[in-house]
Amino acid sequence: MPNPTPHTSPIELVVMDMAGTTVADDGLVLDAFDAAATSVGLPEEGPEREAARKYVLDTMGQSKIEVFRALFDSEEDAQSANRAFERAYDARIDGGVTPVPVAAETIARLRGAGISVVLTTGFSPTTQGRIVDALGWQDLPDAFLAPGEFGRGRPHPDLVLSAALHVQVSDMAAVAVVGDTSNDIRSGLRAGAPVVAGVLTGAHGADQLRDAGATHVLDSIAEFPALVLN
Structure with a gap:
């Protein structure tokens, strides 16, 4: 430029x-999101998963817990997904x-x-x-x-x-x-x-x-x- x-x-x-x-x-955010979404029961394939992944991409930069609150109906699911996301991301940090x-x-x-x-x-x-x-x-x-x-x-x-x-x-x-x-x-x-x-x-x-x-x-x-x- x-x-x-x-x-x-x-x-x-x-x-x-x-x-x-x-x-x-190298794409760790989406990988960790997929692990988190699966952990709270979001279908692994289909329009619901694709819409959620698009939302994650569109809202990159936001606080992750706020993203999960927007995606899931209950605070319990949002907190559970956030914990799963952090575990999945943290497990891939070294070398990733x-x-x-x-x-x-x-x-x-x-x-x-x-x-x-x-x-x-x-x-x-x-x-x-x-x-x-x-x-x-x-x-x-x-x-x-x-x-x-x-x-x-x-x-x-x-x-x-x-x-x-x-x-x-x-x-x-x-x-x-x-x-x-x-x-x-x-x-x-x-x-x-x-x-x-x-x-x-x-x-x-x-x-x-x-x-x-x-x-x-x-x-x-x-x-x-x-x-x-x-």
Whole structure:
């Protein structure tokens, strides 16, 4: 894609998504969803399963428990499916997740330039921690945030606002957000970030990201520093 137009105002914080943006998981989300759906009795084949899988793809980036609440009639089934999803995903993390090319270098470059970086997810804190441990990223960003303790998941603005509070930015105009899903984009816009960039290494394509309001669409996280480093 063409080089993005740089953002001219100083950026103090970048809020980055994990799966699909900085972390590749080779389809583990859908695999884990299928295991979870089967565990609560959703037919393994047919229109009901296909509709549920489409919903999972369309809502990538959201808190997983909220996705299951939308799919299943009872809170008990939603919680059971969420637990099964986490077990299935966690069992596949070792050897199943890898960094998106130059993601770690991009984070280090931004922090070296004095910009704080916070990594966020729609997974539970436990699953996020397992991914971080598998990658050895414990000290890479300034912080890791997940739904729950730090508020609602995407598309709500809570994680972006919590990140801004955590690093004590001077103004929301100094915050940039980057992710691979429409929900990442909506979350950033609702939080008031002036730079809300989509990347094409994950769940959603350029049209979906632009329709959600992305200020920039990039091939990958590798192009992101050009937006915010002047």
